[in-house]
Amino acid sequence: MDETLAVDLRQITKQFGTTLANDHVNFQVRKGEIHALLGENGAGKSTVMCMLSGVYRPTSGEILLNGAVARIHSPKDAVKLGVGMVFQNFRLVPSLTAAENIVLGETHQVWRTKAWMARKTAEIEALATRFGLPFNAGRQVWQLSVGEQQRVEIVKTLYRGAELIILDEPTSVLTPGEADQLFVTLQQLRSEGKTVILTTHKLKEVMAVADRISVMRKGKMLATLDRSATDEREVARLMVGQDRQEPRPRKARLKGPTLLDMRNLVVIGDHGRHALEDFHMTIHEGEIVGIAGVAGNGQKELAEVLAGLRMWKSGTITFRDTKWKGASVRHSIESGISHVPENRMKSGLAGSLGSVDNLLVKSYRTPARSKMGFLRHAENRLWSQGLVEQFDVKTAHLDAPVHHMSGGNQQKLLFAREIHQRPHLMVAVHPSQGLDVGATDGVHNLLMTLRDEGKSVLLISEDLDELLLLSDRIVVLFGGRVMGEVTHDAADREHLGMMMAGVV
Amino acid sequence: MNQRGKFRLEIDPSGKESPWWVTVLAVVLAFGLVAVFIAATGKNPGAVYAKMLGGAFGTEFGLTETLVKAIPLMLCGLGVSLAYRIQVWNIGAEGQFVAGALAATAVTIYLPGLPFWIALPLMLTVGMLAGAVWGLFTALPKVLFNVNELIISLMLNYVALLALDFFVFGPWRDPAGMNFPGTRPFTAEESLPVLGATRLHFGLILGLLAVALAAAFVKTTRWGYELRLIGANPEAARHAGINIRGHIVVVMLLSGGLAGIAGMAEVSGVTHRLLYGISPGYGYTAIIVAWIARLNPFGIVVSAVLFGGLIVGGYSVQTLGLPSSISSLLQGSVLFFLIAGSILGKVRVRWN
Ligand SMILES: Nc1ncnc2c1ncn2[C@@H]1O[C@H](COP(=O)(O)OP(=O)(O)OP(=O)(O)O)[C@@H](O)[C@H]1O
Ligand SMILES: [Mg+2]
Numbered sequence: 001m002d003e004t005l006a007v008d009l010r011q012i013t014k015q016f017g018t019t020l021a022n023d024h025v026n027f028q029v030r031k032g033e034i035h036a037l038l039g040e041n042g043a044g045k046s047t048v049m050c051m052l053s054g055v056y057r058p059t060s061g062e063i064l065l066n067g068a069v070a071r072i073h074s075p076k077d078a079v080k081l082g083v084g085m086v087f088q089n090f091r092l093v094p095s096l097t098a099a100e101n102i103v104l105g106e107t108h109q110v111w112r113t114k115a116w117m118a119r120k121t122a123e124i125e126a127l128a129t130r131f132g133l134p135f136n137a138g139r140q141v142w143q144l145s146v147g148e149q150q151r152v153e154i155v156k157t158l159y160r161g162a163e164l165i166i167l168d169e170p171t172s173v174l175t176p177g178e179a180d181q182l183f184v185t186l187q188q189l190r191s192e193g194k195t196v197i198l199t200t201h202k203l204k205e206v207m208a209v210a211d212r213i214s215v216m217r218k219g220k221m222l223a224t225l226d227r228s229a230t231d232e233r234e235v236a237r238l239m240v241g242q243d244r245q246e247p248r249p250r251k252a253r254l255k256g257p258t259l260l261d262m263r264n265l266v267v268i269g270d271h272g273r274h275a276l277e278d279f280h281m282t283i284h285e286g287e288i289v290g291i292a293g294v295a296g297n298g299q300k301e302l303a304e305v306l307a308g309l310r311m312w313k314s315g316t317i318t319f320r321d322t323k324w325k326g327a328s329v330r331h332s333i334e335s336g337i338s339h340v341p342e343n344r345m346k347s348g349l350a351g352s353l354g355s356v357d358n359l360l361v362k363s364y365r366t367p368a369r370s371k372m373g374f375l376r377h378a379e380n381r382l383w384s385q386g387l388v389e390q391f392d393v394k395t396a397h398l399d400a401p402v403h404h405m406s407g408g409n410q411q412k413l414l415f416a417r418e419i420h421q422r423p424h425l426m427v428a429v430h431p432s433q434g435l436d437v438g439a440t441d442g443v444h445n446l447l448m449t450l451r452d453e454g455k456s457v458l459l460i461s462e463d464l465d466e467l468l469l470l471s472d473r474i475v476v477l478f479g480g481r482v483m484g485e486v487t488h489d490a491a492d493r494e495h496l497g498m499m500m501a502g503v504v
Numbered sequence: 505m506n507q508r509g510k511f512r513l514e515i516d517p518s519g520k521e522s523p524w525w526v527t528v529l530a531v532v533l534a535f536g537l538v539a540v541f542i543a544a545t546g547k548n549p550g551a552v553y554a555k556m557l558g559g560a561f562g563t564e565f566g567l568t569e570t571l572v573k574a575i576p577l578m579l580c581g582l583g584v585s586l587a588y589r590i591q592v593w594n595i596g597a598e599g600q601f602v603a604g605a606l607a608a609t610a611v612t613i614y615l616p617g618l619p620f621w622i623a624l625p626l627m628l629t630v631g632m633l634a635g636a637v638w639g640l641f642t643a644l645p646k647v648l649f650n651v652n653e654l655i656i657s658l659m660l661n662y663v664a665l666l667a668l669d670f671f672v673f674g675p676w677r678d679p680a681g682m683n684f685p686g687t688r689p690f691t692a693e694e695s696l697p698v699l700g701a702t703r704l705h706f707g708l709i710l711g712l713l714a715v716a717l718a719a720a721f722v723k724t725t726r727w728g729y730e731l732r733l734i735g736a737n738p739e740a741a742r743h744a745g746i747n748i749r750g751h752i753v754v755v756m757l758l759s760g761g762l763a764g765i766a767g768m769a770e771v772s773g774v775t776h777r778l779l780y781g782i783s784p785g786y787g788y789t790a791i792i793v794a795w796i797a798r799l800n801p802f803g804i805v806v807s808a809v810l811f812g813g814l815i816v817g818g819y820s821v822q823t824l825g826l827p828s829s830i831s832s833l834l835q836g837s838v839l840f841f842l843i844a845g846s847i848l849g850k851v852r853v854r855w856n
Contacts, residue, residue: 309743329745339743347743350736357732361744370726377724 005067006031006164006195007052012061014047016404019396021047023219024061029164031066034186034196036206038239039216040436041408042394045199048216049166052197053085054078065164084157085166088173088407089345090149094142098135099124102156128155131188132181145296147178154185165189167198169407171205172434175295175462183209201408201436203232215239240438248448250488253472256285259456260306260425265315267301267480275301277480279315283425288447288457290471292464293500298480299460300342303427306458307339308332320424333362336424340415340431342460348414351403355395356384358402359417391416392439407434419446422455429460444470464493478502526845527796534837541833545826552821552830559820560813566820568702572774574812576601576766576783578711580790581808582718583762585799586755589722590734590748594756596642596657597763598787599664600635604764605771606668607634609687609778612694613676620693627694627768635764636757638664643756647749661787672780685780696773705773707766712805714762719801731755763787784815785832792839811835
């Protein structure tokens with residue numbers, strides 16, 4: 001019995017139907033360390049975490065917490081044993097305040113008087129300040145940014161007395177600045193003796209924050225390494241089983257004719273304020289234009305206008321020499337604009353439907369997919385099977401609901417749907433979100449191929465590395481206006497950062 | 505291994521659909537609960553249930569009566585299930601049913617003496633249209649002003665029922681009917697054909713046809729695909745350029761139209777006149793029928809027959825001195841346990 005281990009998984013196996021998600025996994029986490037769990041999409045990382053937090057129960061094997069066999073039969077048991085989990089899609093009630101969300105489920109207090117709530121709010125705020133997790137506890141959750149909501153989730157686990165904090169892909173929804181702040185918090189947690197397990201697909205982050213690293217592949221645990229004794233390259237090779245794909249060499253660009261021209265655009269956002277103000281942008285055929293900017297500076301609205309989801313107030317949009325009259329999703333789809341939305345499960349995919357139905361979303365009206373109002377059932381299955389194989393989407397079978405797929409595989413399915421028709425313009429918002437290194441390289445190469453074929457991409461991302469790697473030009477948005485524009489060769493990280501902050 | 509470790513319960517948070525056994529369990533629990541009430545009256549629940557079963561399915565008369573009751577349940581249940589597919593909570597099948605019955609009867613009142621080959625198709629068409637219009641009254645405020653369809657469709661039930669009262673007590677009352685609130689009897693030309701000497705009428709074929717068509721369309725057409733997508737994730741449907749409001753209007757027209765056909769079939773096939781209280785709540789029972797079947801068209805055929813049997817069985821226990829409202833009690837309990845089950849349905853039973 002080893003008292004220094006916060007977590008000790010012994011021969012854990014988890015089976016979903018015919019899928020072996022975890023195959024005799026041994027996994028040890030020491031007390032007071034930050035432990036990164038890595039692996040390709042579908043390797044079984046989320047499954048391990050869900051078993052620790054009582055969402056799933058292992059098919060076989062033993063879980064030991066702090067040296068003792070633990071019976072974790074429900075999330076409640078996990079909380080009692082001091083395990084707290086922050087899921088990727090947060091589980092907060094939007095209409096309640098942050099403080100109310102945190103005390104939710106506290107059963108020993110029936111009467112929630114004002115005084116009691118005030119006391120609790122103070123307690124929560126003290127806890128939040130101690131760990132450097134600032135948010136306004138009296139605000140309703142829907143008014144908080146994604147980063148703040150994540151802090152609420154973390155404070156919630158601490159408030160419930162968690163000693164082990166599990167975070168599933170915490171940085172995939174954060175801006176780089178917010179991610180840095182999260183790492184400071186994690187270090188603070190460690191210094192107070194808490195244990196942290198997290199997953200991420202960004203190796204840089206792992207190297208920056210983790211003490212030890214465990215790598216999984218295809219449901220099996222491969223190795224646990226000390227951060228100080230390894231490097232990015234070794235970890236990547238372990239994860240993928242081979243060296244990384246070489247990035248596609250950037251071909252010289254032939255500047256094509258104008259594809260999209262937006263002038264004097266004014267767009268009203270959800271809360272009635274101007275999201276885009278006097279916005280100008282031109283995209284030529286055969287180029288990748290990156291949009292850099294801190295989230296909430298009009299990127300979302302820009303993507304929605306192009307996808308036909310949002311009307312603009314004034315200004316003109318000309319696409320392939322045709323002036324747009326109004327916003328229409330069907331018109332956008334039919335004129336060859338595809339859209340990878342920022343939140344795949346909210347607006348991209350229908351979780352309870354299978355792969356075929358989800359792949360059909362954009363193309364079911366085309367003659368290849370349906371005839372005289374009837375879907376071509378057999379052809380569509382064959383076509384879906386082809387896409388699933390081509391894009392390496394791992395799913396138990398074509399009819400399995402997509403919410404059973406791992407996060408990265410959902411993203412691959414969505415990306416496959418949007419790119420396979422060779423759109424004239426692909427509006428991609430965080431296209432590699434949740435993808436492992438290999439799949440990210442794959443997505444990057446596909447976008448470059450699209451560009452080399454003379455098609456165009458509007459790449460909206462908060463990941464400067466991705467923008468710098470792919471974009472022919474980067475346009476910086478600040479407060480709904482264009483702050484500036486740089487070409488691929490002249491792009492300079494520092495200068496971009498200043499523009500994103502609205503300084504230059 | 506511990507003693508109680510044979511069975512274990514597991515929560516599957518991703519499970520959006522409750523497993524099939526929840527439905528079965530809900531029915532079993534409902535019968536169990538009502539058994540307590542029967543026992544409280546001093547009767548043997550087993551004997552009462554046996555009597556119900558025999559009354560509903562044991563004889564040719566019982567069986568055809570059960571099917572007669574199943575027809576409106578099937579049509580109305582199919583109608584509401586279409587609306588529920590896209591999360592439109594139409595509880596107005598009762599009113600749409602009555603609207604169909606009223607319109608079909610209007611043909612017999614204002615255009616008497618038509619030959620059957622004109623009268624019946626005409627009655628069917630106007631019955632369906634009236635139900636559809638009644639459905640439209642629910643759809644339009646919803647899509648134009650975002651008014652909650654639960655409230656409108658419920659209110660419209662009362663409007664339709666009061667209109668029914670007005671006509672059967674007023675202008676359409678049969679002068680030869682000794683003050684009985686009902687219209688004159690339909691002629692043979694205005695009545696749907698029946699099977700032999702039974703009361704089982706042509707409406708059964710209409711119902712089965714509607715089910716088959718609906719199932720085929722939902723599965724194979726683009727329209728059905730759009731319904732599936734809206735039902736699974738309306739936001740994704742919006743991103744696909746699907747006109748959700750248009751679908752709500754069309755589905756409510758269909759939903760109401762199917763209930764309207766049921767109303768027409770009831771007056772023309774069973775009662776052969778319009779009566780006060782023409783529906784013993786078919787439109788409401790249809791809601792349970794649709795949920796028991798989990799909105800599956802063929803499941804609706806099965807659950808409609810089961811609930812038809814419940815109604816007929818309820819009548820047959822009257823000879824034992826129990827009120828027929830026992831079947832309402834059973835229906836209510838089934839619905840109660842179904843709703844509870846959809847929450848508990850996230851729990852999975854695992855065999856170690
Ligand atoms: N509820 C479920 N039902 C069926 N299969 C599931 C379920 N949850 C996960 N799986 C399967 O188990 C495997 C592992 O999934 P898991 O979510 O643990 O992967 P992951 O390592 O978190 O991947 P990603 O990086 O893409 O998030 C996948 O093949 C997935 O399809
Ligand atoms: Mg995962």
